[in-house]
Ligand code: HEM
Ligand SMILES: [Cu+2]
């Protein structure tokens with residue numbers, strides 16, 4: 004009985020081993036490409052070590068008791084062994100210690116992630132002297148709109164950032180809730196209709212990084228992907244000026260088209276109308292289109308404006 | 317005229333998919349077959365008298381389990397459809413609309429219409445027997461609970477063929493689940509069906525709380541109760557505190573959708589985040605509602621088959637109490653990424669990690685119950701043993717998810733899906749199957765076949781690992797949950813393919829178990845002693861199947877392992893001679909619960925379609941049933957002594 008049990012356990016674990024040895028390059032989260040993802044990666048590895056330890060202890064005791072006391076005529080049967088203060092205190096204290104060892108770096112990382120990462124490259128000229136780049140992100144069923152409020156351009160389903168520069172993404176939702184996730188650069192945040200949220204990300208070096216919505220939002224959700232293109236300062240400046248000079252402007256009519264629920268190709272615009280910058284959600288936009296004031300639709304008690312203390316609460 | 321009728325019908329019945337026509341046909345065929353068999357064998361009266369109107373906790377338990385097994389089958393078919401669609405990149409076995417409906421119904425059915433009713437079934441059967449009671453505190457209410465669950469389950473499943481299934485996920489996040497972004501009747505089915513069965517669940521919580529507090533056999537102090545009964549006592553308290561939040565949330569969403577209010581909408585100051593808070597304020601305790609009872613089952617089963625008293629009994633109880641308390645202050649870990657400040661996320665990270673402490677304590681106590689035991693590898697014991705390592709994996713990944721900054725990377729990915737299946741399958745499902753095999757003889761008087769049971773176990777358990785272990789890596793690779801397809805070139809294909817093989821393996825395991833149930837019904841070994849496992853608790857002290865009145869004499873309890881002590885006393889020749897029988901007071905059957913739930917179904921169906929002409933009479937019917945019940949004065953009868961004597965003699969209990 005015991006033998007087959009162990010054999011079957013081994014068979015069950017085989018695919019796991021195959022995986023572990025095979026393809027760790029593919030595993031985006033374990034392959035961080037920026038300081039935010041790296042910080043999270045360190046936390047993940049630390050927890051993985053602690054948790055493997057716990058799992059190992061449980062497995063060792065488990066296998067020991069089964070082998071020792073699972074035999075027909077095992078010695079040491081003791082029906083009156085019903086408790087042991089000392090042991091029970093040990094396995095109360097050890098988990099408490101493990102929790103502390105995990106909680107401390109967790110809280111540290113939590114606070115650290117509120118701060119912008121340290122820049123590792125010189126700022127491109129297009130940032131106009133700023134050390135960071137701010138990008139307003141809006142999720143619309145089922146596409147991503149990126150607005151550069153300082154550079155005054157807009158892109159759809161891809162975003163270009165300078166490598167080595169902290170980028171603040173301010174996240175909004177036009178309709179359904181989505182989540183903005185670029186696993187190689189860092190963890191996700193939701194996009195919501197009633198509160199703007201902030202996410203710092205930074206890429207170590209130029210490259211393309213896959214992003215996707217990670218919160219289900221309906222029919223086109225699986226296709227709701229985007230690419231983050233990190234570029235050198237020079238390339239970034241060139242890209243900004245080429246968009247400004249060569250691409251069409253985003254008109255109000257075109258914007259309304261983008262707000263329809265559908266999937267679209269990546270695109271870029273040299274400018275955008277003022278209404279875009281208001282970050283209206285669907286209800287507010289419907290009100291405006293009906294000639295009403297959008298203000299009455301905002302959430303009482305919360306600052307819905309652009310510069311608000313978004314993402315608190 | 318003709319046009320408008322066909323237009324109505326094509327929206328009313330879901331059309332255009334061969335799978336749905338298949339379902340239509342099979343539902344029609346099965347219904348006709350059931351009706352025909354009942355009529356042919358003249359079983360209508362038997363069905364009504366023995367089952368539909370019963371208030372016997374054991375029969376209600378059996379009905380729960382039958383219904384839950386069917387729902388497991390439905391949820392499992394959903395799972396296999398999803399896994400087929402995801403087996404390779406870019407398949408089009410299901411399109412996006414269908415996939416979205418299928419994962420929604422899979423999650424909702426598995427949690428609300430399979431796992432929870434299954435547990436309610438087991439507790440209905442075992443708790444009164446374990447505490448030496450003749451029924452639950454409110455037998456009529458118990459029947460109402462069951463039939464409300466049944467009405468809710470039928471209403472929910474109807475959506476597959478009539479009107480269309482919900483597709484907003486089992487968590488139904490606003491605003492997507494609101495009428496603006498999700499028109500149609502699917503989400504109406506969700507809010508109403510889940511609400512109807514939820515009322516029944518709340519009543520069950522109250523019922524079992526009172527039963528356990530008030531109806532224990534003389535001498536059974538709280539700290540002498542079997543561990544399963546303890547777990548149900550604590551679960552009942554969780555139900556009573558958690559369900560009202562969900563009842564309110566569902567009611568508000570119903571008002572939003574049916575009457576145009578704005579609690580959770582984008583417009584008019586609605587707050588989608590409020591839904592997330594209310595949902596998870598119920599949702600997190602809910603996972604403990606389906607987990608603590610199986611902790612109880614494992615405790616009893618491990619003690620029985622290690623032939624030892626449970627190690628650290630008091631610590632086990634206090635751990636469960638600690639878990640139940642903590643389960644109410646962790647709900648926010650389901651949305652760490654919804655813009656909370658660092659102190660808020662820190663609080664909920666730590667409160668979630670704290671749950672690991674009492675849970676870890678329990679794991680070690682189980683291990684040390686096995687230590688110095690005489691372990692017997694029966695089918696229920698195999699399920700209990702497999703639980704320990706598999707559930708530990710779910711537990712440690714849960715701690716990893718609790719670390720908020722790391723969760724930013726795991727959240728909503730397949731890492732999360734793998735984690736909660738590691739706990740829900742290795743915990744809840746293993747526990748349910750464990751309890752099913754363990755108490756089967758007490759329900760039906762014969763045992764499930766051990767050999768087939770073990771086959772089912774190994775196939776299911778190994779396949780579970782093949783399906784869900786690779787899934788963790790898939791999540792770290794960036795695949796998110798609820799994707800109906802993925803492109804080639806991301807390297808996700810091979811893992812998905814392995815997982816699909818595992819999923820079908822689990823299907824085969826379940827099929828073997830179903831076969832075992834059918835086979836054993838014909839050839840199963842009779843349980844003539846009432847104590848097939850050398851049990852330690854009171855349910856094994858009576859005949860199998862348990863007689864209607866459970867205990868001819870209410871036992872007196874002096875120790876934790878009450879029946880074990882009785883057996884020892886008997887061996888030592890110290891057993892007292894039995895007292896003479898007295899007539900036993902029992903509740904009367906009632907047709908009101910099933911009729912009332914039928915009205916509830918009608919009302920729910922009417923509301924789903926905004927057909928108030930149908931919904932209002934349904935509601936009136938429900939109220940009429942309540943009024944009618946309040947005029948029933950003699951709701952009990954006595955079982956006379958000679959009938960008790962006859963029953964006991966037939967079971968070989970009188971010499
Ligand atoms: C044969 C066994 C099972 C398989 C193969 C399976 C497979 C899956 C898969 C692939 C998903 C993710 C769908 C997606 O996000 O696209 C899922 C979701 C889910 N499963 Fe299972 N599952 C199984 C059993 C269970 C059981 C027993 C339960 C509960 C007791 C359960 C509860 C859930 C829940 C709550 C969800 C989330 C649904 C949602 O996203 O709204 N599953 N399952
Ligand atoms: Cu808000």
Ligand SMILES: [Cu+2]
Nearest residue numbers: 600647649650
């Ligand atoms: Cu939770």
